Amino acid sequence: MKRSLSGSPAFGVLIACALLAAPHQASAQPAGQTPGQAAAGEAPAAPAAPAAPTGLSESVAAVVNDAIISTYDLAQRMRLLIATSGVQPTQENLPQFQREALVSLVDEQLQFQELRRVEREQKIEILADNAEVDEEIADMAQQNNMSREQFLGFLASRGIGVDTLRQQIRASMSWQRWIRGRYGSRLRIGDDQIAATQARFAAEAAKPQYQIGEVLIDASRVGGMQQAMAGAQQLVTQMQQGAPFPAVARQFSALPTAATGGDAGWVSAGEMPPEVEAVLEQMRPGQLSQPIAVRDGVYILYLRDKRAGGSATLVNLKQAAVALPQGASADDEAAARSKLAALKPQIRDCATLEATAAQAQGVVAGDLGEAELDDLAPQFREAAEKLDIGQVSDPIRTAAGMHLIAVCGKRAAGAGAIDKEQVEQRLFSQQLGMIARRYMRDLRNSATIETR
Structure with a gap:
């Protein structure tokens, strides 16, 4: 259940003004690279994010089953999104950052509450400990060619506290562990499913294949199709101006491929929604699509490469x-x-x-x-x-x-060999991703969520 709280100050306006008014700071990272950016060959990063807003009074941004999310938490998460997505904040896209940050914080609070409930009832440990979180931070720094200290210094220069990053990492690691532990052992990919998928790949081998990056803005998560379409359009505009696709996918996509920067590999006809395939057929390698409305939300595609199919x-x-x-x-x-x-x-x-x-x-x-x-x-x-x-x-x-x-x-000919193990892993990831999304929708629907 969701409802708005009345009588709250316009903290969104205060955050927006502070973010836009703050001067840019020099980057503490290698030129042209932002945390979360993929390997060379991707679009260059957007200009450095503004420094942190100061002087904001802290109040309540949301209440999730009696747990409070403060405006400080919200401002911190907005800064983290800006710094790690490479998207330059503007008057037009700040509402999207605020909405995404608040939705992420609400989802994480629901996840923590569910995981703690399971830990109490089943007498097991699920939440990632400090050592695991520190190891993940070290890996993130290494991926961006930085030491841990340089990486945290980069975030600090943008007013982002390490606890903000740690909470996001802890929630993600713990939730993925729980979903895989609870449902992974129960999922059974039958030989008939694998055979049918291989047969479909073989039948489609004569058709073109596309190597794509993908982002899905989940309409149910952001408040409806109108908000999803508006948010997707702003992300497309920012990526056209230099925000790296992988970093945007990691922060905004609702698909399982978000973990790999939106990389979906090679796909053939029949694997994507019809609306998406119709756009893919008209795209050229290196091209970014406009937002594509589908049943569950809005897609954004980046076509990395394209190859003709072969009947041989x-x-x-x-x-x-x-x-x-x-x-x-x-x-x-x-x-x-x-x-x-x-x-x-x-x-x-x-x-x-x-x-x-x-x-x-x-x-x-x-x-x-x-x-x-x-x-x-x-x-x-x-x-x-x-x-x-x-x-x-x-x-x-x-x-x-x-x-x-x-x-x-x-x-x-023309398609990479895909063996039984690869097909099984792809089907497993797809089904586990759908289960995780349904789980989160159930948690949202059964929760009391009050937002200002």
Whole structure:
């Protein structure tokens, strides 16, 4: 349940004025890089964020099940968002920063309350301890080519207390640990799901694939589609002016890929909402999309690369062969065929093919490498089409001799090979992400949240 508190001072206006009026300070970091920025090749960072506002009186910004979030907490989180997203604060986007900061603080308070309840009832420890939080801060500093002291100094120069960062890290680490611990062991990705996904990838291999970065502004989290669309438009404007996409994704995206700076890897038709795919088809590599309205919110896409699909199939083959001239007698052919037929059941897999073949006199084994199916000799192509990965053919007669071929790999041309383990991990992450979002929606709906 949510309701507003009346009679509160206009603290948002005070924070906005202080943020916009404060002078810029020199950066304590490598030029052109902000905390959270991805590797080289991304857009340069926006100008340094303003210094911290001073002289604000502290009051209540929100109450979450009787727990208070102060205006000081809110101002601190706004500064942290500005510093780590690379977005320059303006009169237009400060309301979005304030809204995102308040929503994040409310969600974290709900998470802490839920985790402490679970700890009490189940007599377990879930919350990340100080050592774990310190290790994460050290990792963040290293990712930005700074020492821990330099990183904290950079935040301090923008008026951000270390406790603000520590709380955000502790909440994120603890919540992810709880979600994975509670639901991860229960999630079962069936072989049928994996097979269906692999079949869909194979069927779509002839279609274009896109390497994308993604941001989703969750409409239910920010107060509706209108707010989501307005916020997304402001983020697009800031990224066009230099705010790095990965840093924005980490702070604002509601998708699981936020943890990796919005990197969704290569996607094909059918993996994204239809509204998103329609935009992707028109984009060029290096281009940032305008906001795209979908059922749950608003998408922003960054197209890193694009490749044409291919209908060709690539196969990786090994062989065991007996040299046999084209004019060999029927008896010689029968002997070679019999020798390879006896060898076939002894070949357990591609890794042991050469060693197994070496034990048979007169048999030579080798790796034929990867080739397009259509480029193979007709006898090899016919066998490779029918065989699954790991299977071995019956003896095949060619002009050069008698052969067994083993299919060690098979994939669609133009698409990176995606094995069972990769598919399983992708499906697992998607399902766990949906569970986490539903969990948070349930907590919000059952809570008493009062905001000024």
